[in-house]
Amino acid sequence: MAIPRRAHFCWIGASLPWAYVFGILSAAERSELAEIFLHHTDALEDDARRRALDRCPRVQLSRIDPIDCLLRAGHSVGAGDVLAEIYREIANPAIQSDLLRAAILYLEGGVYLDLDTITTASLLPLLDAPQFVGCERIVWPHFVRTSRSPGLWCRSITLDLLRRAMRHAPGGWAMFRRLESLYYRGINNAVMGAEPHSRLCALYLRAMAALPAQRRSVLYALGPDLLQEVAAQFSRDDLIIAEPRVFYPLAPEISEHWFRVSRRVRLEAVLSRETRVVHWYASVRTRSKVAAVDPHYVRANRDRQLYSALVCNCIRNLPEAA
Numbered sequence: 001m002a003i004p005r006r007a008h009f010c011w012i013g014a015s016l017p018w019a020y021v022f023g024i025l026s027a028a029e030r031s032e033l034a035e036i037f038l039h040h041t042d043a044l045e046d047d048a049r050r051r052a053l054d055r056c057p058r059v060q061l062s063r064i065d066p067i068d069c070l071l072r073a074g075h076s077v078g079a080g081d082v083l084a085e086i087y088r089e090i091a092n093p094a095i096q097s098d099l100l101r102a103a104i105l106y107l108e109g110g111v112y113l114d115l116d117t118i119t120t121a122s123l124l125p126l127l128d129a130p131q132f133v134g135c136e137r138i139v140w141p142h143f144v145r146t147s148r149s150p151g152l153w154c155r156s157i158t159l160d161l162l163r164r165a166m167r168h169a170p171g172g173w174a175m176f177r178r179l180e181s182l183y184y185r186g187i188n189n190a191v192m193g194a195e196p197h198s199r200l201c202a203l204y205l206r207a208m209a210a211l212p213a214q215r216r217s218v219l220y221a222l223g224p225d226l227l228q229e230v231a232a233q234f235s236r237d238d239l240i241i242a243e244p245r246v247f248y249p250l251a252p253e254i255s256e257h258w259f260r261v262s263r264r265v266r267l268e269a270v271l272s273r274e275t276r277v278v279h280w281y282a283s284v285r286t287r288s289k290v291a292a293v294d295p296h297y298v299r300a301n302r303d304r305q306l307y308s309a310l311v312c313n314c315i316r317n318l319p320e321a322a
Helices: 018-030 048-054 066-077 082-089 093-108 150-168 172-182 199-210 221-231 254-259 287-292 295-301 306-314
Strands: 006-011 035-040 059-063 110-113 117-119 131-138 184-194 240-242 277-279
Touching (some): 006 018, 006 093, 018 035, 018 048, 018 287, 018 295, 018 306, 066 082, 082 093, 093 110, 093 184, 093 199, 093 221, 117 306, 131 199, 150 172, 150 254, 184 199, 295 306
Parallel strands (some): 006 035, 006 110, 035 059
Antiparallel strands (some): 110 184, 131 184
């Protein structure tokens, strides 16, 4: 069995920002997948953003009952009602999304993409494996955060200070590239692929259900931290872990450079031939930029900002903002 040729996005809420609409439209245009689903828990507002998705023939809007989805997945993997109970208990949409993405991917199979992504190239070459994830360059993996080793903490503090300097420096992303081998590799759950009822998603869902209650509401605990632990149970043949350049060409914090304005934009220097998705990390430093982004914004900034150049490069016919 191969990974189905479908992509899944999840949205919790009624108002979908343009930056996330661009993520869906880029997947429809560049991924070469047959179906692009936006699973949404609430009725979406009837506005220009909704209409842009309605006009895209490969995009399907699928309103879901998150509790029903988690109950079906939970009972299938032997976790009972626990996943649905966690969803009810935790009000943070980012953590709720960690639960939903794993459940949807387990039940339906395909490729899950966070909404703060832009798809740049075909995802078909990734579908031959039974399951895949991607890794990024990070400073504070879970094993360091929970360690009592002064050496580990001193190393991460130094790396953090270096990264902070490169985040602020003009062209700092290029400096980071020269030093990125010093940083830890960490698995991120923003891009995942799996067959229906895959062993990866089954183990991930069971691990979510088994996580102690006090850890469930901690940011990243149900997401990258737990997925890292689950992935460690697989051999290289059973789980493909893509290099950072495939999904995460600019690391966390460094990703702020996507939104820096400069006189010269060199998109080809940031992306590589292997890059298929750009995760630009709305959850980190660029969250405040989301509200400003719309079709007018990216058209106006395409020659002086990496993010706008990326959107315009990957979506040929940008919709109108109204």
